[in-house]
Amino acid sequence: xxxxxxxxxxxxxxxxxxxxxxxxxxxxxxxxxxxxxxxxxxxxxxxxxxxxxxxxxxxxxxxxxxxxxxxxxxxxxxxxxxxxxxxxxxxxxxxxxxxxxxxxxxxxxxxxxxxxxxxxxxxxxxxxxxxxxxxxxxxxxxxxxxxxxxxxxxxxxxxxxxxxxxxxxxxxxxxxxxxxxxxxxxxxxxxxxxx
Amino acid sequence: xxxxxxxxxxxxxxxxxxxxxxxxxxxxxxxxxxxxxxxxxxxxxxxxxxxxxxxxxxxxxxxxxxxxxxxxxxxxxxxxxxxxxxxxxxxxxxxxxxxxxxxxxxxxxxxxxxxxxxxxxxxxxxxxxxxxxxxxxxxxxxxxxxxxxxxxxxxxxxxxxxxxxxxxxxxxxxxxxxxxxxxxxxxxxxxxxxxxxxxxxxx
Numbered sequence: 381x382x383x384x385x386x387x388x389x390x391x392x393x394x395x396x397x398x399x400x401x402x403x404x405x406x407x408x409x410x411x412x413x414x415x416x417x418x419x420x421x422x423x424x425x426x427x428x429x430x431x432x433x434x435x436x437x438x439x440x441x442x443x444x445x446x447x448x449x450x451x452x453x454x455x456x457x458x459x460x461x462x463x464x465x466x467x468x469x470x471x472x473x474x475x476x477x478x479x480x481x482x483x484x485x486x487x488x489x490x491x492x493x494x495x496x497x498x499x500x501x502x503x504x505x506x507x508x509x510x511x512x513x514x515x516x517x518x519x520x521x522x523x524x525x526x527x528x529x530x531x532x533x534x535x536x537x538x539x540x541x542x543x544x545x546x547x548x549x550x551x552x553x554x555x556x557x558x559x560x561x562x563x564x565x566x567x568x569x570x571x572x573x574x575x
Numbered sequence: 576x577x578x579x580x581x582x583x584x585x586x587x588x589x590x591x592x593x594x595x596x597x598x599x600x601x602x603x604x605x606x607x608x609x610x611x612x613x614x615x616x617x618x619x620x621x622x623x624x625x626x627x628x629x630x631x632x633x634x635x636x637x638x639x640x641x642x643x644x645x646x647x648x649x650x651x652x653x654x655x656x657x658x659x660x661x662x663x664x665x666x667x668x669x670x671x672x673x674x675x676x677x678x679x680x681x682x683x684x685x686x687x688x689x690x691x692x693x694x695x696x697x698x699x700x701x702x703x704x705x706x707x708x709x710x711x712x713x714x715x716x717x718x719x720x721x722x723x724x725x726x727x728x729x730x731x732x733x734x735x736x737x738x739x740x741x742x743x744x745x746x747x748x749x750x751x752x753x754x755x756x757x758x759x760x761x762x763x764x765x766x767x768x769x770x771x772x773x774x775x776x777x778x
Contacts, residue, residue: 430767448748448750515726
């Protein structure tokens with residue numbers, strides 16, 4: 381039976397250790413502890429497993445998320461085959477997903493300066509659904525947000541049209557930054573911007 | 576420096592090696608020049624995952640980490656057999672030191688496995704296979720949990736874990752402060768752990 385840990389490393393410290401956020405002395409102390417403490421070592425293993433599983437799901441196209449544009453290069457560097465669409469506000473695109481695509485991304489250009497909070501409303505004309513995504517992450521310096529839909533879900537849609545409204549939310553109310561229309565057809569031709 | 580936020584040392588004196596490791600190491604020592612194979616295997620099972628985690632952190636390569644962990648375990652057993660580890664209470668520290676040296680050696684491109692592998696490796700093949708990096712038992716549950724995260728938390732989780740990026744790196748990509756990223760990351764990880772454990776599905 382292992383001894384009880386008298387000085388457990390909490391989640392934040394385990395993450396800081398794993399992500400190289402400690403200075404050298406703190407890292408060495410954490411390593412010493414992790415080698416001697418089965419409880420904390422198991423906790424770290426759980427976190428590492430979580431990280432690995434998140435990575436696996438992302439690579440399998442099973443996570444929908446909003447990304448910073450700079451993150452796309454990391455996905456590409458990892459060898460993922462990515463289909464990308466770039467839209468200015470109030471434009472549309474014919475889009476698709478093919479069997480060889482790992483991920484599909486949409487870069488939505490928008491004036492993000494002075495935007496406090498960013499929401500998106502996604503309208504699907506086929507299903508009639510209207511979904512609001514609130515408090516999206518965005519980097520004003522990039523003047524765009526990147527939408528990553530689930531690839532596995534896209535493959536199941538034969539044909540549909542989706543309108544994405546980007547909404548700036550502030551103390552003075554809401555302001556639409558742009559509407560972006562996607563004419564999706566699985567297995568269709570590559571993108572052609574209509575304008 | 577952000578790392579200072581975490582730079583509180585863990586006090587080593589409170590962390591005596593567990594009776595399991597100490598007792599097993601003592602059994603291996605006492606059996607020499609014979610072999611207590613049950614003790615060897617149990618010790619391997621206890622310490623190999625920790626060695627693998629250490630190696631994975633420093634090498635960021637699953638296969639290299641598994642190799643290094645196995646090397647560290649074989650070196651440990653070799654030293655125990657030779658009577659070169661006098662205090663079995665420090666066996667975990669010995670393995671940590673070995674792992675540190677093996678990481679340095681690997682970075683220098685030095686190979687030093689052959690003799691030890693000849694002596695021990697074939698006996699631990701099955702154990703070594705089990706010490707591969709575990710994966711989550713229920714990816715579908717994690718999928719659901721990720722879907723239920725607030726958008727911002729999901730973004731931080733994905734950008735953090737895809738390449739094990741630190742808070743400064745993620746903050747720069749998202750135009751946030753590092754402190755803010757840590758707060759969001761903390762909340763997200765707690766929600767995911769609770770959700771995956773089944774205690775909640777919508778937090």
